[in-house]
Amino acid sequence: MVAVSSWGRLSKRQHEVVALSDRDHVIQQLKSSRSGIAHGMGRSYGDVCLNPDGVLWNTTGLDRFISFDESTGLLACEAGVLLRDIQRLVMPQGWTLPVTPGTQLVTVGGAIANDVHGKNHHVLGSFGDHVQRIKLIRTNGAATECGPDLLPDWFSATVGGLGLTGVITEAEIQLRRVPGPWLATETVPYGNLDEFFRLADDSEADWEHTVSWVDCISGEVGRGIFMRGNPAHVDHRPEPKNRKLTMPLVPPISLVNRLSLRPFNMAYFNLKKRQAGSGIAHYESFFYPLDNLLEWNRMYGPKGFFQYQSVVPREVGREAVRAMLGEIARSGEGSFLAVLKTFGNRQAVGMMSFPQLGVTLALDFPNQGERTLKLFERLDAIVREARGRIYPAKDARMPRDLFESGYPRLKEFIQYRDPGISSAFSRRLMEN
Amino acid sequence: MTDNKKKIVIAGATSAIAEHCARLWVSEAAVDLTLIGRNSDRTERVAADLRVRSPQSVFRILEADFIDPLAIRQLVDGIVAEGSVDIVLIAHGSLPDQAVCQQDLTACHEALTVNGISPVLFAEAFAGHMQKANRGTLAMIGSVAGDRGRKSNYVYGAAKGLVTRYAQGLQHRLANTGVKVVLIKPGPTDTPMTAHLKQQGARLASVENVAQLIVKGITQGKPVVYVPAKWALIMMVIRHLPRFVFNKLEI
Ligand SMILES: Cc1cc2nc3c(=O)[nH]c(=O)nc-3n(C[C@H](O)[C@H](O)[C@H](O)COP(=O)(O)OP(=O)(O)OC[C@H]3O[C@@H](n4cnc5c(N)ncnc54)[C@H](O)[C@@H]3O)c2cc1C
Numbered sequence: 103m104v105a106v107s108s109w110g111r112l113s114k115r116q117h118e119v120v121a122l123s124d125r126d127h128v129i130q131q132l133k134s135s136r137s138g139i140a141h142g143m144g145r146s147y148g149d150v151c152l153n154p155d156g157v158l159w160n161t162t163g164l165d166r167f168i169s170f171d172e173s174t175g176l177l178a179c180e181a182g183v184l185l186r187d188i189q190r191l192v193m194p195q196g197w198t199l200p201v202t203p204g205t206q207l208v209t210v211g212g213a214i215a216n217d218v219h220g221k222n223h224h225v226l227g228s229f230g231d232h233v234q235r236i237k238l239i240r241t242n243g244a245a246t247e248c249g250p251d252l253l254p255d256w257f258s259a260t261v262g263g264l265g266l267t268g269v270i271t272e273a274e275i276q277l278r279r280v281p282g283p284w285l286a287t288e289t290v291p292y293g294n295l296d297e298f299f300r301l302a303d304d305s306e307a308d309w310e311h312t313v314s315w316v317d318c319i320s321g322e323v324g325r326g327i328f329m330r331g332n333p334a335h336v337d338h339r340p341e342p343k344n345r346k347l348t349m350p351l352v353p354p355i356s357l358v359n360r361l362s363l364r365p366f367n368m369a370y371f372n373l374k375k376r377q378a379g380s381g382i383a384h385y386e387s388f389f390y391p392l393d394n395l396l397e398w399n400r401m402y403g404p405k406g407f408f409q410y411q412s413v414v415p416r417e418v419g420r421e422a423v424r425a426m427l428g429e430i431a432r433s434g435e436g437s438f439l440a441v442l443k444t445f446g447n448r449q450a451v452g453m454m455s456f457p458q459l460g461v462t463l464a465l466d467f468p469n470q471g472e473r474t475l476k477l478f479e480r481l482d483a484i485v486r487e488a489r490g491r492i493y494p495a496k497d498a499r500m501p502r503d504l505f506e507s508g509y510p511r512l513k514e515f516i517q518y519r520d521p522g523i524s525s526a527f528s529r530r531l532m533e534n
Numbered sequence: 535m536t537d538n539k540k541k542i543v544i545a546g547a548t549s550a551i552a553e554h555c556a557r558l559w560v561s562e563a564a565v566d567l568t569l570i571g572r573n574s575d576r577t578e579r580v581a582a583d584l585r586v587r588s589p590q591s592v593f594r595i596l597e598a599d600f601i602d603p604l605a606i607r608q609l610v611d612g613i614v615a616e617g618s619v620d621i622v623l624i625a626h627g628s629l630p631d632q633a634v635c636q637q638d639l640t641a642c643h644e645a646l647t648v649n650g651i652s653p654v655l656f657a658e659a660f661a662g663h664m665q666k667a668n669r670g671t672l673a674m675i676g677s678v679a680g681d682r683g684r685k686s687n688y689v690y691g692a693a694k695g696l697v698t699r700y701a702q703g704l705q706h707r708l709a710n711t712g713v714k715v716v717l718i719k720p721g722p723t724d725t726p727m728t729a730h731l732k733q734q735g736a737r738l739a740s741v742e743n744v745a746q747l748i749v750k751g752i753t754q755g756k757p758v759v760y761v762p763a764k765w766a767l768i769m770m771v772i773r774h775l776p777r778f779v780f781n782k783l784e785i
């Protein structure tokens with residue numbers, strides 16, 4: 103047994119970790135295993151990738167590419183391949199992953215199972231939109247291939263299926279062309295939420311990537327920094343050297359706290375405001391700003407941290423976001439990792455996919471116990487009333503009614519579950 | 535066309551450590567790589583991955599009997615007939631259950647063969663050719679376990695000790711030639727071989743990191759490479775512990 107935490111470091115419970123490394127051997131391994139759940143890089147914040155006292159099937163050894171057609175951009179690989187390794191392989195050949203989350207240190211299997219989104223949702227949807235084939239192994243030994251045109255119901259259950267329909271061993275992904283590793287960017291400060299929404303709407307047509315940092319201490323005003331970018335052709339620019347730092351230890355208390363939050367946010371806002379304007383950014387620093395600070399999740403101290411990420415429909419978005427920011431500012435909690443962005447009008451392929459038309463707010467909160475949980479209840483009320491939903495990849499505590507109302511296809515999804523698979527998340531929110 | 539490509543041969547090409555070395559080699563430049571494995575399906579999977587990483591490289595897959603001396607001789611003669619090699623990496627091995635080896639002499643025999651005799655036969659088959667060509671680097675993966683016998687794994691340790699002594703002799707023999715012999719001694723590393731140790735919570739080095747150090751050691755042609763380097767110090771202490779202290783250790 104080994105102690106395993108997810109990214110939020112909220113728990114450190116014992117797991118029996120079974121390493122998967124030979125894709126043809128996975129059937130045997132699953133058949134002879136107790137109930138378990140697939141575990142990729144454990145970059146989910148909460149408990150979708152955990153199964154205390156039970157089995158974790160660690161997929162990071164399934165890290166082989168299978169084929170890549172440089173003329174069509176179709177990539178086949180094992181499910182434990184990291185998005186980083188794909189990007190580094192294909193970028194020099196003029197290809198890229200169409201959708202990528204804010205860290206590239208995640209596996210293909212994890213990206214599918216949470217149907218992750220990036221900054222370009224309004225243009226290219228979520229990760230699952232670009233998956234052409236999935237090979238899924240069930241604990242009874244059955245191997246299934248599915249895709250948008252092959253057993254589409256299984257495909258739809260598995261994309262965003264939180265690992266509960268089987269273990270993905272292989273996937274085919276359609277990459278897309280890019281002119282190179284650079285993006286032309288623009289940074290625009292906004293003074294309030296109205297300005298944010300105006301910027302977001304104005305950017306939809308001409309900008310592929312949009313995201314914003316919101317200053318959570320500004321409360322209902324909602325000031326922040328809007329960032330947008332487009333892939334760009336840039337000649338003769340040396341790629342940046344990779345300098346990595348590691349958070350060397352877990353500080354005894356969270357470095358993010360009431361004392362540090364206000365001055366940090368002020369300084370950050372003012373710095374970015376001065377840097378406003380156009381620029382050129384390398385894709386790694388544009389998409390994955392935190393990946394060079396290894397183990398940054400330690401900064402929240404020994405009690406770990408939560409992320410609260412919701413999406414609320416566009417019609418009520420402004421009011422709901424305003425209300426949430428108000429609650430957060432009044433509570434004095436929060437952190438400088440706060441993201442506000444709009445999602446476009448695209449139907450996700452997964453029954454349980456998170457992204458939907460609207461606006462999403464994501465914030466980290468150091469775990470202050472009851473106080474933090476109480477704040478979340480107030481935020482839940484706002485999300486509930488707005489008919490929004492919470493992102494399972496980030497969740498460790500959402501109430502059941504909110505899960506059920508947020509994911510209306512839950513009942514349909516449950517029919518596709520593998521009875522030999524169970525996670526802390528599924529036990530918390532779906533009986534077993 | 536393949537003339538200017540570095541010619542590399544890996545025995546035990548499906549080993550996780552070897553596979554990661556190969557990934558590093560193909561990422562540096564296109565190479566001419568011969569992968570030897572006991573099962574061609576598994577070896578082909580490794581080759582497919584490398585082909586994606588380096589479409590310009592040339593790959594050859596050979597299925598082999600790792601035990602039969604004549605088959606090894608034939609296989610190696612065949613490889614060398616196509617041109618002298620730059621790097622040979624002999625990587626195969628398997629960590630046996632010591633308790634089983636104590637009970638079951640067949641298991642004991644197998645462990646000694648695959649970890650000791652087989653790698654030596656491969657090395658010996660290449661050594662003559664490389665000496666004649668007066669060039670190339672011959673690298674063998676031994677283990678820190680070969681540095682001193684201990685109760686928890688001395689059958690494996692004895693086989694790795696055989697590799698150590700063999701490499702030493704070969705280094706002596708080839709000292710005044712253009713051929714370099716590199717003995718690699720990894721510490722516990724996170725690979726399928728140690729999956730059961732990991733489950734018990736053992737601290738293991740990452741295979742990417744270990745492979746990086748091995749590739750560097752091979753490039754430098756160092757006679758002995760401990761990976762990670764701290765194991766040189768740890769093993770020096772362990773080798774020199776007086777017996778009365780050593781015998782008290784539960785290792
Ligand atoms: C800094 C940071 C930024 C992030 N930014 C974003 C973002 O912008 N957008 C976004 O959507 N997410 C984001 N995330 C969340 C992250 O992308 C997801 O949690 C992702 O799914 C993690 O992948 P993983 O490989 O670590 O999987 P894990 O966290 O280990 O597992 C995630 C889920 O996938 C399942 N799973 C994993 N592998 C398999 C498999 N082979 N077969 C079946 N199921 C499997 C697991 O069972 C689990 O349910 C971010 C996370 C971090 C730490």
Ligand SMILES: NC(=O)c1ccc[n+]([C@@H]2O[C@H](COP(=O)([O-])OP(=O)(O)OC[C@H]3O[C@@H](n4cnc5c(N)ncnc54)[C@H](OP(=O)(O)O)[C@@H]3O)[C@@H](O)[C@H]2O)c1
Binds near residue numbers: 552720728
């Ligand atoms: N991992 C460690 O902690 C560690 C520490 C010190 C030294 N080493 C040494 O490093 C080398 C590589 O090991 P690894 O960690 O990469 O392990 P691995 O991934 O388990 O690879 C083992 C390799 O040995 C082959 N092999 C096993 N038994 C064989 C047999 N009977 N006949 C022929 N081939 C056989 C395997 O082939 P198949 O794929 O066909 O099974 C595979 O190629 C080994 O020599 C090992 O002793 C490892």
